[in-house]
Every structure is written in C-alpha cells, then in structure tokens.
Amino acid sequence: MKECIFETENLVYSYSTKQAKPSLDNVSVEIHKGVRTAILGANGAGKSTLFYHFNGIFKPVSGTVKYMGKPLEYTREALTELRNDISVVVQNPDEQIFSATVEEDIAFGPMNMGMERDEIERRIQESLFKVGMEEYRERPTIQLSYGQRKRVALAGALAISPKVLILDEPTAGLDPQMSQEVIELVEQLCEAGTTVIISTHDVDLAYAWAEEIHVLIHGDLVYSGEPEPFFDDHEKVAMTGLVMPHTFSVNSSVQRICGREVAPYPRTNSQILCKMLPEGSRIGKIRLVPVEDSLPDVPAEGLPTGIYGAITRRLFRAAGREPDYHFNAIEYCLMDAVGGKDSVLFCDAPMKDRVLEVIGRMEAFGKKVEVVM
Amino acid sequence: MTVIQTDNIVYYYEGASKPSMDGVSITIKKGVKTVILGSNGAGKSTLFYHFNGVVKPKSGTVKVMGKPVSYRKKDLRELRSKVAVVLQNPDDQIFGQTVEGDVGYGPRNMKLPEEEVKERVDEALFQTGLGEFREKNTMQLSYGQRKRLALAGALAMKPEVLIMDEPTAGLDPQMALELMELAEQLHHNGTTIVISTHDVDLAYAWADEIHVLKRGKLIYSGTSEGFYRDSAAVHSTGVMQPSMFVMNENLARMRESDPAPYPRTESQLISKMASGPKGGLEIVLVDGELGDSVHAALKGGRKTGVFGTVVRRLVSDSEKKADYMFNGFEACAGECLMGRDSVLLCDRDCLDLVKAKIEDLKAFGTDISYNVNG
Ligand SMILES: Nc1ncnc2c1ncn2[C@@H]1O[C@H](COP(=O)(O)OP(=O)(O)OP(=O)(O)O)[C@@H](O)[C@H]1O
Ligand SMILES: Nc1ncnc2c1ncn2[C@@H]1O[C@H](COP(=O)(O)OP(=O)(O)OP(=O)(O)O)[C@@H](O)[C@H]1O
Ligand SMILES: [Mg+2]
Ligand SMILES: [Mg+2]
Numbered sequence: 001m002k003e004c005i006f007e008t009e010n011l012v013y014s015y016s017t018k019q020a021k022p023s024l025d026n027v028s029v030e031i032h033k034g035v036r037t038a039i040l041g042a043n044g045a046g047k048s049t050l051f052y053h054f055n056g057i058f059k060p061v062s063g064t065v066k067y068m069g070k071p072l073e074y075t076r077e078a079l080t081e082l083r084n085d086i087s088v089v090v091q092n093p094d095e096q097i098f099s100a101t102v103e104e105d106i107a108f109g110p111m112n113m114g115m116e117r118d119e120i121e122r123r124i125q126e127s128l129f130k131v132g133m134e135e136y137r138e139r140p141t142i143q144l145s146y147g148q149r150k151r152v153a154l155a156g157a158l159a160i161s162p163k164v165l166i167l168d169e170p171t172a173g174l175d176p177q178m179s180q181e182v183i184e185l186v187e188q189l190c191e192a193g194t195t196v197i198i199s200t201h202d203v204d205l206a207y208a209w210a211e212e213i214h215v216l217i218h219g220d221l222v223y224s225g226e227p228e229p230f231f232d233d234h235e236k237v238a239m240t241g242l243v244m245p246h247t248f249s250v251n252s253s254v255q256r257i258c259g260r261e262v263a264p265y266p267r268t269n270s271q272i273l274c275k276m277l278p279e280g281s282r283i284g285k286i287r288l289v290p291v292e293d294s295l296p297d298v299p300a301e302g303l304p305t306g307i308y309g310a311i312t313r314r315l316f317r318a319a320g321r322e323p324d325y326h327f328n329a330i331e332y333c334l335m336d337a338v339g340g341k342d343s344v345l346f347c348d349a350p351m352k353d354r355v356l357e358v359i360g361r362m363e364a365f366g367k368k369v370e371v372v373m
Numbered sequence: 374m375t376v377i378q379t380d381n382i383v384y385y386y387e388g389a390s391k392p393s394m395d396g397v398s399i400t401i402k403k404g405v406k407t408v409i410l411g412s413n414g415a416g417k418s419t420l421f422y423h424f425n426g427v428v429k430p431k432s433g434t435v436k437v438m439g440k441p442v443s444y445r446k447k448d449l450r451e452l453r454s455k456v457a458v459v460l461q462n463p464d465d466q467i468f469g470q471t472v473e474g475d476v477g478y479g480p481r482n483m484k485l486p487e488e489e490v491k492e493r494v495d496e497a498l499f500q501t502g503l504g505e506f507r508e509k510n511t512m513q514l515s516y517g518q519r520k521r522l523a524l525a526g527a528l529a530m531k532p533e534v535l536i537m538d539e540p541t542a543g544l545d546p547q548m549a550l551e552l553m554e555l556a557e558q559l560h561h562n563g564t565t566i567v568i569s570t571h572d573v574d575l576a577y578a579w580a581d582e583i584h585v586l587k588r589g590k591l592i593y594s595g596t597s598e599g600f601y602r603d604s605a606a607v608h609s610t611g612v613m614q615p616s617m618f619v620m621n622e623n624l625a626r627m628r629e630s631d632p633a634p635y636p637r638t639e640s641q642l643i644s645k646m647a648s649g650p651k652g653g654l655e656i657v658l659v660d661g662e663l664g665d666s667v668h669a670a671l672k673g674g675r676k677t678g679v680f681g682t683v684v685r686r687l688v689s690d691s692e693k694k695a696d697y698m699f700n701g702f703e704a705c706a707g708e709c710l711m712g713r714d715s716v717l718l719c720d721r722d723c724l725d726l727v728k729a730k731i732e733d734l735k736a737f738g739t740d741i742s743y744n745v746n747g
Contacts, residue, residue, distance in 0.1 A: 015513060042545040043517030079535075091516045091543065094464065143386065146461050146539070147413030147571070169516075172542040173461070175412040175571050176613035201517075201545050204574075204616070233398075238698065243546040246616065249707070250643060256711050257647040269620045273627060276646065326608055335619070339626040 004163060004233055005195050006031040010063035013049055020189040022061070023049045025219035027106040030322055031197060036190055038206040041201040042241025043228035048091060050216070051166050054197075055079075055086045082112055087157035091168040091199075093149035102128070102144075102152050103137050109160040125157035130185055130310060132178065147173045154182065164195045171202060180327035183209065188309060191354050207245035208232070208267050228265050247272060264364050270334035274365040277338060285370045286359060290349040295319055298344065306333050308355065309348025316346070330358050337362075337369045375439070376534055376565045377401040377424055377456070380541045382433035383424035384419060384677050393428065395589035401534075401567055406560055409569040410712075411586035412611025413739050416568040418461055420586065421536050424567075425449075425456045437534075439603035457532035461539045461569075463476040472514075472522060473507040479530045482631070497525040499559040499686050500555055502548060517543045524552070534565045541572060550700045553579060555682055561726050577615035578637050585610050598635050617642060634736045638708035651741065654705055656733075658721045658747035659684040663691060669715040671695060678705045680727060681720025689716065702730055709741050721747075 006029075013024040018265060024046050031037055039047050052058040053065050056072050058078045065072045067082065087109075090096050101106035103124055110120045128134045131151040136144065141152065150173050156166060167186075171179040183205070186196050200206050201258040206213060206226050215223040218239045223230045231248045232235060242250075248265065251272050255262045266272045277283075289298050291312045306329025307316055316323060322348070325332040347355050362369045378401070384394035393416050401407055403728045408552040409417050420430040423435050426442050426449045433583040435442045435458060443449075445606075455460030457479075470474025475690065476497050498504050501521040506514065514522065520543045527535060537556075541549040553575065556722050560566045570576050576583065577597050585593040587598060587610045593600050595707055599608055601614045612654040617636060625632035657666050659681070679685050688695050697704035708715035719727055724745065731741050 043521070043543075043548060044515040045545075048515065052682065092462070092464065094462065143389070145418065151413065169543060173413075173539060173571065175415075176573055176612040177608075177611045178413060179571070180613065201549070203546055234696075236697075238547075241545040241547045243550065243700070246639060250639060250646070253639075253643045253707055253710060254647045257643070257649040259649075269616060269623070273620075273623055277627070324604075327613060332619075335623045339623055346615040 002032040002035065005033040005068060007066040007069075008063060009066075009240065011050075011053065011060050011065060012062045013053065013058060013060055019365050021219060022364065023058075024053075024218050026063070027219070027221045028063075028217075029214055029221055029224060030211065031195075031214075034190070034193065035195070036209055036211045037195075037197045038210035038213045039197065039216065040201075040203070040240070040242055041199075041205060041292060044218075045169065045216040045217045045241070047057065047216060048168055051088055051090075051168055051197075051199065054164075054166055055088050057088075058081055058266040080112075080161075084160065086166065087160055087161045087162035087164070088159045088166040089154050089168060089170060090301070091172070093146070095151040096153040096156065097141050097149055100324040101137075102133065102139050102141055105141055105152055106159050109156055109220065113160060123159045123161075129314070130158055130181075131155045132181065145354055146253045147175060147178065150174055151178065154183055158185075160192065164197070165189060166197045168199050169201065170198060171205065175340075177327055179205075184327070185310065187354060188348070188351060195371050203242055203245045204247070205246060215242070217241070233309075240346055243276055251275070266332055266365055268334070270331055271362065272369050273335065273338045274362055277367060281367075283367050284341040285372055286333050286337055287342070287344045287372045288352070288355060288359075289344060289346045290352045290373075291315060291346050292349050295321075295346070298346075301332055302334075304336060304341070304343045306330070306343060306345045307347070308345060309351050311348045312346045330355055334359065334362060334369065338367070374403040375400055376403045376437070377434045377567075379423060379430075380434045380436070381422075381437060382423060382430035384428060384430050386419075391589075392431075393589050394423070396433070397586075397589070397591045397646065398433075399584055399591055399594070401565065402558075402582075403565050405565075406500040406556075406579055406581040407565075407567045408580035408583045408597050409567065409586065410571075410573070410576060410583055410610070411569075413586075414588075415586040416589045417586055418538055419589075421458050421567075423589065424534075424536055425453050425458045426746065436681060445616055450482070454479075454530055455532055456534045456536065457527040457530045459470040459524050459527045459538060459540060461542070463516070463523040465513050466523040467509060467519060471507070471632065471654075472503060472509050472511060472550055473484070475511055475522060476525045476529050479526055482528070493529040493531065497529040500528055501525040502551070508529070516740060517545060517548070520544055521548065532564070534567065535559065536567045538566060538569050539571065541570065541575060547699045549575070551685070554680065554699070557726065558681060558720070558723060573613055573615045574617060579616060585612070587611075597637075600666065618723060621645070636737060640703055640710060641737045643707070643710055644739040646735060648738060649710075650712045651739065652709040652711070654709055654714070654741050655716045656724065656727060656743055656745045657716060657718050658724060658745065659687065659718055660721050661689050664747065667718055668693075673716075674707070675716060676708050676715045677718060678702065678715065679718045681723045683720045684718050702727060706730075706734065706739075706741065710739060 011027040014022040106124050213227050295315045304324040306322045306325035308329045333345045336343040476494045556566050637695045677695040678697035679695045680701040705715040
C-alpha cells in the first residue's frame with residue numbers, strides 16, 4: 001500500500017455562499033508520498049483552490065484534509081509548523097513576492113523558521129543558483145521580468161527545503177531552458193525524498209513526468225491513477241478541457257495505421273522511435289559518468305556529451321566546458337542511441353539510479369540500451 | 374507591406390545601468406505570422422511596449438503603418454485602437470469590476486455607439502469562452518479565466534494589429550488551441566498577429582517568421598528551421614528546439630534520409646512515419662446557421678470536427694456536439710490517416726485556410742481526397 005501524504009475526504013469549498021456550484025465539490029483525493037503527482041483540469045476546475053487547502057490557507061466548508069494521516073488543525077502554531085514542511089509556489093509570482101529585493105524575498109522563509117545567519121546565507125546562494133538568478137541577488141523585485149519573478153518565487157520555496165513541494169503552473173512563463181531546469185530540479189528533489197505535486201496545463205510535460213494524475217472538472221474529481229487509461233478515453237479528455245499528449249497521440253496513430261498494438265505506451269520521443277526501429281538495428285551505447293564534487297577526467301573521444309543535474313552543470317560551467325546537450329540530456333542521449341550513435345552522459349552521482357531507470361525503460365519498447373560506467 | 378518597424382531603438386528602465394532594448398531594428402510585416410522568442414528578461418515585453426507607445430525609446434524610432442509614433446495623448450489613444458497589446462500578466466490589464474464592463478471599456482473609450490459596444494462585447498466573450506461569466510466580478514476569476522478576459526478586452530477593439538505577450542501560458546490546452554485557431558482566422562481575415570511565447574512547439578507550428586531576442590538585442594530574423602538547425606545559437610538564447618523538430622531530425626537520421634520536408638503538425642509527422650489506406654474528408658461550409666447537412670453530419674456515423682469561431686459557437690449551442698470541438702482540422706486529418714472518413718464543419722471564410730492545410734500535407738505523402746459541401 002502506498003502511503004498517503006495528503007488525503008481529503010468529501011472536501012467542499014465555496015468562495016461565497018452565492019456560488020451555484022462549489023469550487024471543490026466533495027473531493028476525496030489521495031496524494032501518495034514520494035509519487036510524482038500532477039493535477040490536471042481546465043481553467044477554473046479548482047486546482048489552485050485545492051492547493052490552498054494543502055497548506056491550510058483555506059479551510060474546507062465541509063469535509064477534511066489530512067496531512068500524514070492527521071487532520072489539519074487551523075491554529076496559528078499548527079499552521080506555522082505545517083508550512084515548515086510544505087511549500088506552495090503559487091501561479092502568479094506577484095501574489096508571492098512581497099519583499100523589496102530578491103535576496104530579502106528568499107531569506108523570508110528561512111528567517112521565519114529561525115535559522116542561523118550563516119545557514120540563511122547558504123540557502124540564499126544555493127536557491128539563487130538553482131534558478132539561475134545569482135546576478136540578480138540585490139535587484140529590486142519590481143525591476144524583474146515576469147519569468148524572472150517566477151524564478152524568484154520558486155527560489156523562495158526551495159530555500160526552506162520543504163518535505164512537500166507544491167507547484168502551481170511552475171513552467172508557465174519560464175523560458176524553455178529554465179523549464180527544463182525546473183523539471184530536472186524537481187526530479188532531483190523527488191530522488192532525495194521530497195514529494196512534489198504539480199498542476200500544469202502542459203499535458204506533454206505531465207505525461208512525461210507524472211506517475212499519477214488527478215483530474216478535476218468544475219470542482220469534481222473525475223480521475224485518479226496512471227495517465228494512460230485517462231488519455232485513452234477520448235471523450236473524457238475532451239470533456240475536461242484537456243488534449244492528448246503528443247507522444248500519446250502520435251504513438252496511437254502510427255501503431256493503428258501499421259495495424260499493431262498501441263501498447264506499450266511511450267512517453268518520450270526516443271521511446272516512440274525505439275518502437276519503430278527495424279530488427280537488427282545497431283543501438284548506440286551510453287557512457288554514464290557519475291559526478292561527485294569534481295569533474296572526472298573522461299576523454300569524450302569526439303562523442304556527443306550531455307549533462308544532467310545541478311552539480312554537474314555548475315562544474316561544467318566553472319570549467320568552461322560546453323556540452324552538446326545542456327538540457328533534457330537523457331532524452332537526447334537516448335535519441336542518439338536509437339540512431340545508432342554512442343554518447344557520454346555526465347550526471348550528478350545521486351541521480352545515477354534514476355538515470356539508469358530511465359535508460360532501462362527502453363527495453364520495454366523493444367531495444368536494450370547498453371550503459372558503460 | 375510593413376506594419377511596424379523599429380529603427381535602432383534603445384531603452385533603459387529607470388535607474389537601470391544596462392539597456393533593456395539595445396539597438397533593435399525589427400520589421401513586422403503584414404500577412405506574416407510572427408513570433409518573438411527569447412529567454413526570460415530578453416526584452417520581449419519591453420519591445421511590445423514600444424509597439425503601442427507605452428514606452429518611448431531613448432533613441433531610435435518606432436513607425437506604425439509607416440508613420441513615426443506620436444506620443445501625444447490623443448494620438449496614443451488612436452494608436453492603441455489600431456495596435457492592441459494583450460499583456461503577459463492579466464492583472465496588469467483588468468480594471469473593470471465586472472467581466473462585461475471590463476471588455477466594454479475599450480470600445481466605449483473609442484466612443485462607439487452603445488449597440489456596437491454590446492455586439493463587440495458579446496462576440497469577444499464568446500470567442501474566449503467567457504459567456505457564462507459576463508456578470509461575474511473580475512476579482513473572482515481563476516488565473517486562466519483572467520487571461521481569457523484580458524484577451525477578450527483586446528479582441529473587442531478589433532485592432533489592425535493584435536500583439537499577444539505569452540497568450541497561452543496559463544490557458545488550459547483546449548483554450549490554447551482555440552486561441553491559436555482564432556489567431557489563424559483573424560490573421561486570414563487581415564489582422565496582423567504578433568505573439569511572444571516560451572512554447573516553442575506552438576511557435577513552430579504557427580509561425581511563418583520568428584525573431585529572436587537576446588539581452589535586448591535582435592539576433593535572428595527568419596524561418597524557424599533556419600534558427601533551430603544551429604543548435605549552439607539556440608542554446609545561447611535560452612530556447613530549446615521544438616520537440617517536433619528534434620523528432621524529425623532523429624527520424625531522418627535513423628532512416629538515413631533527408632530531414633526535409635520539415636513537419637510542423639502532428640498529421641504531417643505521422644504521414645512521414647507510417648502510411649496506410651486513407652479516409653476521405655467532407656468539408657461542410659457554415660455561414661450564419663447550421664443547415665441540414667450539418668445536422669445530418671452531427672448525427673451520422675463519421676467523426677466530426679469544427680474549424681472556425683462561428684461554427685464553434687453554433688455547434689456548442691446545438692443539442693448534438695461535434696466529436697472534435699477544437700483543433701478540428703488536425704483531428705480530421707488524423708482520422709483520414711487512419712483510413713476513416715470524417716466531416717469538417719468549417720466557417721466559410723476558413724475554406725481557403727483548410728485547403729492550404731490539405732495542400733501542405735501533400736509534401737508529406739498524404740493526399741486527402743475531399744469534397745466541399747455548401
Ligand atoms: N477569489 C475568488 N472568489 C470567487 N470565486 C473564485 C475565486 N477564485 C477562484 N474562484 C472560482 O473558483 C473556481 C476554481 O478556481 P481555481 O483558481 O481553483 O481554478 P484553477 O483550476 O486553478 O484554474 P486555472 O487553470 O485557471 O488556474 C473557478 O470557477 C473560479 O472562478
Ligand atoms: N520595471 C523595470 N525596471 C527595471 N528593469 C526592468 C523592468 N522591467 C523589466 N526590466 C528588465 O528589462 C529586461 C527585459 O525585460 P522584459 O520584461 O522585456 O523581458 P521578457 O523578454 O519579456 O522576459 P519574460 O520572458 O520573463 O517575460 C530584463 O532584464 C528585466 O530585468
Ligand atoms: Mg489555478
Ligand atoms: Mg515578458
């Protein structure tokens with residue numbers, strides 16, 4: 001049995017008594033600990049409203065919210081304690097950023113938790129690094145572009161090292177590389193034991209990333225479980241304001257045209273291509289180089305090089321080395337492998353198992369990709 | 374024809390030591406679907422503020438329809454009825470108390486007769502799917518609903534140039550598709566549309582021409598492929614290659630074939646990946662009302678899709694809905710690729726657009742046989 005981190009029971013919430021239908025209408029949802037979870041639904045479905053219940057900003061009109069098996073208490077002390085565990089990054093950064101400068105804004109959470117000055121300093125530096133905003137540390141927050149403010153809001157949440165990180169539309173407004181970095185960061189947090197819950201309108205992202213999805217429509221929870229059965233139900237998808245992920249529909253169409261089974265379901269382009277490979281094709285190898293605190297001296301031998309993880313990224317930058325694949329590197333290396341080309345992938349040592357797992361998944365699509373350590 | 378042209382504009386925000394616009398000369402052409410790309414802080418929004426005169430360049434000039442922008446209050450008001458900018462953050466744009474009040478604000482400011490104001494409000498609310506919210510307080514909307522509202526306000530101005538800053542961020546996927554279809558239809562009917570977006574997949578599917586900004590400088594103007602082929606340049610600008618582009622490159626490599634022609638839509642990509650017997654397409658044209666052939670199609674055994682804002686309004690009000698209420702062309706093309714017949718219910722003014730899409734698919738080996746009804 002999977003352990004629940006959050007559990008709501010018949011949760012009802014209305015913003016006003018005049019509301020014809022509550023914004024959350026008898027929602028009973030189980031969010032599992034350590035499971036990569038995405039909440040999906042049309043505009044106005046109730047995603048943000050649900051999130052505000054997880055950190056106790058909203059109190060249900062009726063029904064209960066449990067965190068780690070215990071019903072939330074709404075006293076000030078209990079809520080302060082709860083918010084040391086749980087960070088919600090809201091959708092609109094302007095609702096989250098109150099301080100005059102970037103560093104003050106990030107220091108706010110750690111200061112509230114009563115951390116030592118040195119520790120606060122360390123956390124400011126680390127979270128600014130993670131969101132690529134080091135050079136903006138002293139900037140007034142009103143002088144930032146929209147995406148820069150999103151990054152600062154995220155950094156503020158990271159600074160308290162929460163046990164549960166809840167991200168409401170984290171990639172909307174971020175440039176594509178930063179979006180990739182955020183996803184990578186999230187992977188890293190998951191690997192380190194943080195439970196991450198995301199709401200997103202990017203179904204491609206949700207499909208590639210999530211183990212479990214929960215779908216809301218007009219305040220009703222209409223689906224909980226693995227993504228595939230949901231996306232396979234065209235009518236349901238249409239009803240909920242969503243669309244099929246590209247990989248899902250490309251695979252379905254191609255397999256049907258060829259008169260083959262649609263399953264197994266690829267979630268990435270490399271997996272789709274892998275399914276299409278003719279028998280006997282050569283598969284490239286991936287040389288995996290785990291990185292601890294310095295860059296191992298591995299000759300690249302003219303092979304394409306990818307990097308994965310914040311430490312690796314930092315070390316490459318410090319050494320002035322330019323990899324071929326800066327972002328989404330596992331996928332690029334797998335594409336190479338499918339195309340018969342070898343590649344080298346440097347990854348943060350703690351991410352090694354995760355990387356091996358992703359590479360290992362190719363076998364389900366017909367080809368084993370060999371990893372050389 | 375040139376719609377907007379800047380010549381070497383430079384702009385500093387107050388107190389800033391570095392320029393946010395650093396000598397940008399850009400030309401926005403009529404009839405060219407234009408996308409501006411660039412990382413966070415590259416200067417996209419700042420550039421847009423120059424297009425409707427919200428900010429005045431420190432040096433350099435901005436010309437709209439051939440005339441230098443005049444910053445007198447009266448002239449600016451006129452400029453903004455021609456060039457509407459939908460801001461990135463809806464909260465910067467929404468002032469009205471109620472939804473309909475907010476949408477009517479611009480047209481009333483233009484001193485249009487009240488009847489016309491009402492008509493425009495109705496249309497804009499429909500186009501953005503906000504009809505049922507018209508009396509709602511603007512503070513009581515979800516984020517995506519506020520994004521839709523900001524867009525409705527701009528649509529009600531019926532501008533000649535519609536500039537949208539990150540229009541799909543925060544919209545649910547169906548609304549995002551509807552918006553892009555609306556943009557296509559408006560563009561087809563003569564409105565010039567300029568979009569900034571971080572969604573490179575969307576940009577790739579939509580744009581005829583892209584402009585890429587980097588730290589306040591314009592570093593690329595041209596076709597999408599011309600830019601994405603240079604992966605070092607792509608990397609240096611905070612952008613990523615679109616998933617479709619990467620997929621196609623790898624497919625070509627796997628097959629040792631030429632990557633061209635470059636697919637930009639799912640049906641084009643699928644055509645390249647697999648081929649079988651094709652289904653046929655019936656295009657049923659719709660003007661002001663749903664005729665017998667539409668009702669028959671909605672009842673009958675074939676899958677149906679809609680294309681165009683008018684037909685969508687009509688079908689969503691009718692008892693029987695279509696199978697694909699959004700992205701209708703792609704959905705029907707998908708049916709056809711899988712060997713099944715389908716029906717596309719299509720606004721008359723979109724027929725040429727649909728024919729062009731069918732024509733585009735030929736290069737990928739799919740020749741859809743279709744007939745036009747009505
Ligand atoms: N402050 C408010 N007062 C009244 N109603 C509200 C308020 N905020 C949200 N609502 C309503 O509650 C419902 C759920 O809103 P919520 O913000 O949770 O949606 P969401 O799923 O997060 O949507 P989006 O994708 O647009 O962010 C919507 O119908 C919305 O109109
Ligand atoms: N009000 C302001 N005062 C000072 N500097 C500003 C202000 N607004 C923006 N800037 C700076 O100007 C530069 C360009 O900002 P702009 O908002 O045009 O970027 P953008 O390309 O729209 O970014 P995003 O993708 O995040 O929306 C950024 O470096 C930003 O920090
Ligand atoms: Mg929301
Ligand atoms: Mg911007």
